[in-house]
Amino acid sequence: MASGHDDHHHGPAKGIKRWLFATNHKDIGTMYLVFSLAMFLLGGTFALVIRAELFQPGLQFVQPDFFNQMTTMHGLVMVFGAVMPAFVGLANWMVPLMIGAPDMALPRMNNWSFWILPFAFTMLASTLLTDAGAPNFGWTFYAPLSTTYATSSVTFFIFAVHMMGISSIMGAINIIATIQNLRAPGMTYMKMPLFVWTWLITAYLLLLVMPVLAGVVTMMLFDVHFGTSFFSAAGGGDPVLFQHVFWFFGHPEVYIMILPAFGVVSEIIATFSRKKLFGYDSMVYATSSIAFLSLIVWVHHMFVTGMPLAGELFFMYATMLIAVPTGVKVFNWVTTMFKGSISFETPMLFAIAFVVLFTCGGFTGLMLAIAPADFQYHDTYFVVAHFHYVLVPGAVFSLMAAAYYWLPKWTGNMYDENLGRVHFWLSFIGINILFFPQHFLGLAGMPRRIPDYALQFTDFNMMSTVGAFLFGFSQLIFVWVVIKCVKGGKKATAEVWDGSHGLEWTLPSPPPYHSFTTPPAIK
Amino acid sequence: MANMASKQASGGYDQPYYVPEHSPFPIAASVGLALFVFSLGHLLNDIKAGEGTGLASVMTFAGFAVIATTLFFWFSTQIRENHQGLPGAQLKRSYVLGMYWFIFSEVMFFAAFFGALFYVRMWVVGWLGGEGDKGITGQMLYPEFQATWPVVDNPNPALFPDPEESMAWPGFSGMLSYLPLWNTILLISSSFTVHIAHTALKNGNRQKLITWLGLTVLLGIVFLFLQIEEYSHAYSELGLTLNSGIYGSTFFLLTGFHGFHVTLGAFMLSVMFFRALKGHFKPEDHFGFEAASWYWHFVDVVWVCLFIFVYIL
Numbered sequence: 001m002a003s004g005h006d007d008h009h010h011g012p013a014k015g016i017k018r019w020l021f022a023t024n025h026k027d028i029g030t031m032y033l034v035f036s037l038a039m040f041l042l043g044g045t046f047a048l049v050i051r052a053e054l055f056q057p058g059l060q061f062v063q064p065d066f067f068n069q070m071t072t073m074h075g076l077v078m079v080f081g082a083v084m085p086a087f088v089g090l091a092n093w094m095v096p097l098m099i100g101a102p103d104m105a106l107p108r109m110n111n112w113s114f115w116i117l118p119f120a121f122t123m124l125a126s127t128l129l130t131d132a133g134a135p136n137f138g139w140t141f142y143a144p145l146s147t148t149y150a151t152s153s154v155t156f157f158i159f160a161v162h163m164m165g166i167s168s169i170m171g172a173i174n175i176i177a178t179i180q181n182l183r184a185p186g187m188t189y190m191k192m193p194l195f196v197w198t199w200l201i202t203a204y205l206l207l208l209v210m211p212v213l214a215g216v217v218t219m220m221l222f223d224v225h226f227g228t229s230f231f232s233a234a235g236g237g238d239p240v241l242f243q244h245v246f247w248f249f250g251h252p253e254v255y256i257m258i259l260p261a262f263g264v265v266s267e268i269i270a271t272f273s274r275k276k277l278f279g280y281d282s283m284v285y286a287t288s289s290i291a292f293l294s295l296i297v298w299v300h301h302m303f304v305t306g307m308p309l310a311g312e313l314f315f316m317y318a319t320m321l322i323a324v325p326t327g328v329k330v331f332n333w334v335t336t337m338f339k340g341s342i343s344f345e346t347p348m349l350f351a352i353a354f355v356v357l358f359t360c361g362g363f364t365g366l367m368l369a370i371a372p373a374d375f376q377y378h379d380t381y382f383v384v385a386h387f388h389y390v391l392v393p394g395a396v397f398s399l400m401a402a403a404y405y406w407l408p409k410w411t412g413n414m415y416d417e418n419l420g421r422v423h424f425w426l427s428f429i430g431i432n433i434l435f436f437p438q439h440f441l442g443l444a445g446m447p448r449r450i451p452d453y454a455l456q457f458t459d460f461n462m463m464s465t466v467g468a469f470l471f472g473f474s475q476l477i478f479v480w481v482v483i484k485c486v487k488g489g490k491k492a493t494a495e496v497w498d499g500s501h502g503l504e505w506t507l508p509s510p511p512p513y514h515s516f517t518t519p520p521a522i523k
Numbered sequence: 524m525a526n527m528a529s530k531q532a533s534g535g536y537d538q539p540y541y542v543p544e545h546s547p548f549p550i551a552a553s554v555g556l557a558l559f560v561f562s563l564g565h566l567l568n569d570i571k572a573g574e575g576t577g578l579a580s581v582m583t584f585a586g587f588a589v590i591a592t593t594l595f596f597w598f599s600t601q602i603r604e605n606h607q608g609l610p611g612a613q614l615k616r617s618y619v620l621g622m623y624w625f626i627f628s629e630v631m632f633f634a635a636f637f638g639a640l641f642y643v644r645m646w647v648v649g650w651l652g653g654e655g656d657k658g659i660t661g662q663m664l665y666p667e668f669q670a671t672w673p674v675v676d677n678p679n680p681a682l683f684p685d686p687e688e689s690m691a692w693p694g695f696s697g698m699l700s701y702l703p704l705w706n707t708i709l710l711i712s713s714s715f716t717v718h719i720a721h722t723a724l725k726n727g728n729r730q731k732l733i734t735w736l737g738l739t740v741l742l743g744i745v746f747l748f749l750q751i752e753e754y755s756h757a758y759s760e761l762g763l764t765l766n767s768g769i770y771g772s773t774f775f776l777l778t779g780f781h782g783f784h785v786t787l788g789a790f791m792l793s794v795m796f797f798r799a800l801k802g803h804f805k806p807e808d809h810f811g812f813e814a815a816s817w818y819w820h821f822v823d824v825v826w827v828c829l830f831i832f833v834y835i836l
Contacts, residue, residue, distance in 0.1 A: 013545055021545040103542045105617035108597075112549035119557035123564075152568045159560035166556075169628050177620040181613060211628045215635025222776060225567045227683075227766035230639060233664060235683035236674045236769030238647040245635055308656040514542060 011513050020115075023107035024513065025092045028114050030410075032089025033403075035117060037479070039081030040396075042125070044472050046074035051434075051468035054461050057453050067451035068136035069128065075139025079257070080164045081121050083391070086399050087260040088113075088171045091199045093410065095175060097504035097511060098193045100184025100520040105177035113170040120163035127153035138449060140250065143231035143242035147223045154224060158217045165214040172206035175199055184503075186522035190284070193502050194277065197284050198263030201291045205252045205259070208295065213249040216242065240305050247298035255294040258358075258390060259287060261398030262329060265351045267502070268405050269333050272348035273340025274499035279332040286325035286332075293322045303374045312371045319369040323362065330359055343498075346420030350401035353393055353428050361389030364439065379449075382442025388435045392471075393428075400427070400478065407485050408492035412510040415485040419477060426474035433467025541611045543604070548597040555593055559586025602803070602811070615810060622814040626821050629784070633825055636780065640773045640832065644672055648769070651678055677768035686763035689770055690753075692835045702753045703834045706746050707826065710785075713742035714823045717792070717816045727806045729799065736796050739819070743789035750782050777833055784822045791815035 012018045012027065022028050049070045053061050062070070092110065096103055104110045127134040132151035135141065146154055179200045183192070192200075219242075222228040229235020231242045262283075270277040277283065299307065299315040333355050342348070364386040368374050377383060400423075407415050437460035442448075446457045453461065492509040503522075507515060562582035569576045604610060610618075646655070652670020653661040661668055665678035673689035693701055717739040723731035754775075757763040765775050795812045798804065804812055 017545065020550045021547050023543055023545055105614075106621050107543050108546045108549055109621070111546070112552055115550050115553035116556060119553055123557065123561055152572070155564040155567050156561070159564050163556065163560065169625075173621050173624045173628070176624055177617045180620055181616050207624055207628050208631055211631035212635040212638075215632055215639075219636075219639065219776070221567075222765065222772070225571060227764070228772035228776065229677075229683050229768050230772050232682070233651060233660075234679035235677050235767075235772070236648060236651060237643065237772065238651075241639055241642055241647065244642060245639060248635075248638070306657060 022111050022114075023103070025096050025104045025107065025110065026410075026511070026513070026515075028104075028107075028110050029089045029092030029094075031114050032085050032092055035114070036082050036084075036086035036089060037482075039077050039085070039121065041475065041479075043074050043077035043082055044475065046070045046077065048468060048472050050074065051465040053451055054453070055465040056462070057455055057458055059452055062451065064451045065133065065136055068138070068449065069134040071449050072135045072138050072141075073125070073128070076124065076135075077121070078391075079139060079253070080161075081117070083257045083395050083399070084168065085114075085117060087199075087202070087257070087395075088168075088175075090195075090260065090264070090399075090402055090406075091171075091175050094406065094504060095178055095196055095199060096182065097409075097507065097515050098196050098502055099179065099182060099187050100503050100516050100522065101178060101182035102514055102516055104174050105181055106174045109170050110174050113167045113174065116163050116167040120160045120167070123156055123163075124160040127156050140246060141220075142246075143220065143223070143239045147220055147231050147242075150224060154220070158221045158224075161217045162214055165210045168206050168210045172203040172210070175203040176207070179203075184516070184519040184522055190281065191522060193263075194266040194280065194283055195260070195263035198259045198266075198287050201287050202256050202259045205256050205291055205294065209249040209252045209256075212245060213253075216245040216249065219245070240302070243302050243305060244298070247301045248295075251298040251301065252291075252294045254387070254390070255291060257395045259291065261354070261358075261395050262287060264398045264402045264405075265333065265354050268347050268351040268401050269336050269355075271405070271497050271499045271501065272345060272351070273337045273342050275336055275340045276501075277332070278335040278338075279328070282328055283332055286328040289325040290322060293318060293325070297322065300369055300371075300374070303371045304378045316369060316371045320366060323366055326362055330355060330362075345404070345497075346415075346417060346424055347401045347405035349421065349424045349428075350397045350404065353424070354397045354401065357393030357397070357431070358390055361386060361391075361394055364389065377442060379447055380442035381438045381446045381448055384448050385435050385438035385442055388438070392435070393431050397427075400424075403478075403482070405497075406504075407482065408496045409504060409509050409511070411486050411489075412492055412508075413485050413487075413489035414492050415481050415489065419481050419484075423474055423477040423481060426477070427471055430467050430471030430474055434464055434471050435467070437461075437463045437467075541609060541614055543610075543614070546597075546600070548593050548600070551593040552590060552597070555586055555589030557586075559583060559590060562586055602798075605808075618810055618814075622810075622817060626817060629821065633777075633780070633828075636773070636777050637828065637832065640777065643769055643773065648672060648674060673770045674768055675770065683766060683768040684762070686757075686761055686767040686771060688761045689763065690757065690761075690774060690834060702749050702756075703830060706749050706753075707830045709742050709746045709749070710823050710826050713739045713746070714820055716742065717819050721812070721816055724799075724804055724809055724812060725806050729802075732804075733796070733799050736792065736799060740789055740793045740796055743785060743792065743819075747782065747785060747789065750778070750785075774833060777829055781822065781825050781829055784818075784825070788815070788819045788822045791818060 012024065013021065018027060019031060022031070049062065050067065053059070053067055092104060095101070125134075130153060132153050135146070135150070135153050135157045137145040137150065137154075141157070179192070179196060189197075219228070219230040223230055223232065229237040231237050231239045233239070266277055266283060297315055297319045299311060300319045303312060303315075337352075344352075364382070368377055368383065368386055404415060404420055441457055441460045441464075444457065446453055494508050495505050496509060497505075503520060504511075506520070562579050562585070566576055566579035566583050569579055646657075649655045649670045650657040651661040651665060651668055652658070653666070653668075654670055661670075661678075668678040669676065673691050675687070675689055676685050677683045690703070692698075698704055716735045720732050720735035720739060723729075723735060763771050763774070765771055792815050795815050798811065803809075
């Protein structure tokens, strides 16, 4: 074994070993990002199958069972394969650079967290090719659909979720240990960049809820294969128990997908407004409050399952309370831009679109939080429109913004600004054509997860499908921009942007293989 | 932008950072894990479909062997590097934090099963028995069903056969022949013995370390033996199985996962035992031992919760 000190002067290992045996946070971050982009395109393809089928009423392309497999796989792949690994990839790349660390705290475990994922998703996706087909019970896999009535693919689904859980838990442990232990001297908690803060809180959420997800799929496994009756009333269990345990994971999960996005957007808006972020402290407290509240609101997904009135009221008010810290954040972003010297490079365009469209998604969330109104909206396309507004122009736009913002730092080359802007505007227009009409469909009563619908819903569905294909194919521009930027382009300076701030911009672009070999001092 | 060189020169640490080398273990462990769960999935599906299980069982075992072998070499490498003095104080702190938060995630895993138990006992059984806010469920579905805990008469005994008896606390008169009580005594004692071993290690008393650590492992093994005894009693004499409704489900999953963790903990401690025999560990540097002992205290605390909420109350 070579001595550790010599190792600092080594570059990356040659060939495939660099990736298979990686311990370098940048290499692992890159693998996470590439993997999540691949999953984004795969999940997007599933979505286009759904939208193609829904272009017209009647059954055109696929059978109902396959349609259900598509909705299930689309959700699973996007949540666990695209959005979560993409944020972990950003954390891998940026957290050590931002806090002045040499690498992640536990580099070998880091590589294990990553490499579990391709296997998990290969196993999950391979069920599509079996006779029984892929899981068809929706990404929320409610019992008894996923237990009593499940096909044999449910077993592989359960193990795939276990693997994703192991990966996420190890990733979260690594991020927490890095932030707690590897901050450069002088980097106190309240000096950390907001992206680091939001990821620290996200990692705690992951540790709190991913084991619970493992618990619920384990109960499913035993109900399916070992005769237990957790989710069967005939044995004294309860299908609603499934929903409680699932949503105890599931609700914080949506914040796991959006808190790092808040961090990204806070970095970007400050940079391109050429101002310090307004209300840094309140951002930290707001993020913490949101994380705490996210743990006690899960039942708002279950208002119509039937529960005591006190439960409906508690969860309704607790949910609405989340609007307060979220409002603080939106206020701070807008105030940061106020009187700033704003320029509109691609990352900033995506960040501003994030603020506006995420807020729209937040408002529909408030509408859904009102229990009596939710009785009407539940399980309609209004819900689909709501969570896609927070996830696509929310989480996904922030990821796009992050990629454009940090690509010059990662590759040492500027990306093609014109193509970036084209990508932004096509995405922005596409996404609104895609999801805005779904609000009206939902309010008019169109249920979600159906392959066929009544004639009066046709116009809005056609619009939605057109938007979906526009948005989907626009993402190929993004792939092209990334490839082009990796291959070459105008050389980037260390600072990259006029208003950039923070340790990552003190290193050259691209940064050396081992970022900081000795701790930098923080003023 | 400030000059990096001057920034680095003014850094507060004398030691440069240490980053562990490239390693083949993570990818090997991933391959092993994938092989294991993929084959286990086939195995379970084959059993359910009543088909032959030859290949799937062999592959499941192979997957497990790959994981176990990889972890063996992974840990030996860590130990060897530690003996060479490669990891600095900072990386060692990372290991401590890693173990700390790993145990926290385990706590949350058990919380899911305890949560299920509490939800069932507080609400579901009552509702199925026709009481409370949603009692209409029980009145419509299972009018015969009486809400009691432990549930020994299931709503639908044709699907989930009733157990003859539960594992509930027999009262003070029968407590001497009540295995869970003895198991509680065993595990709590083992927490003390491992602590004595730890203190001996810190004082540099190796003989005492080996004796008390060995005793701890022994107590763990006796615990597992008694639990097997308890399970076979439940299956063969009480008719209490995984299939006997919600009581059997919660009982076996909670105690079973705990037993699995005791097995893991006892295994870790016995590795530490053999390492202690080989002369590993220094009074000021023994995190491997410490991590295993933390884990042991953790399974002990889980057992105390089990004893209270699953057995007694």
